[in-house]
Amino acid sequence: MEDALEWTKESEIRGEFCVIVEGNADVLNEDEEIWWIKISIKEHVEKVMSEESMSSKEAIKQVMKTRQLPKREVYQAYHEL
Numbered sequence: 001m002e003d004a005l006e007w008t009k010e011s012e013i014r015g016e017f018c019v020i021v022e023g024n025a026d027v028l029n030e031d032e033e034i035w036w037i038k039i040s041i042k043e044h045v046e047k048v049m050s051e052e053s054m055s056s057k058e059a060i061k062q063v064m065k066t067r068q069l070p071k072r073e074v075y076q077a078y079h080e081l
Helices: 002-010 030-037 041-052 056-067 071-079
Strands: none
Touching: 041 056, 041 071, 056 071
16 A cells, blocks of 8 residues: 555556455455454364355355364364364
């Protein structure tokens, strides 16, 4: 963003410009963050599987992204005896 502002100060601007800013995908909203903190990783995977009709493989990937954990950690927690 700073680069774009600096460019406008140093360049002759002709016409109109559109600036597209992407949101931060890593930030969780408060509602999303609250519900899964209180359950185990295994319970989280099972909940995603049942609510979203996903396979365990797909649910593990989603939980991994949501909790920002390594895939092997989520996989091991789900498959532990």
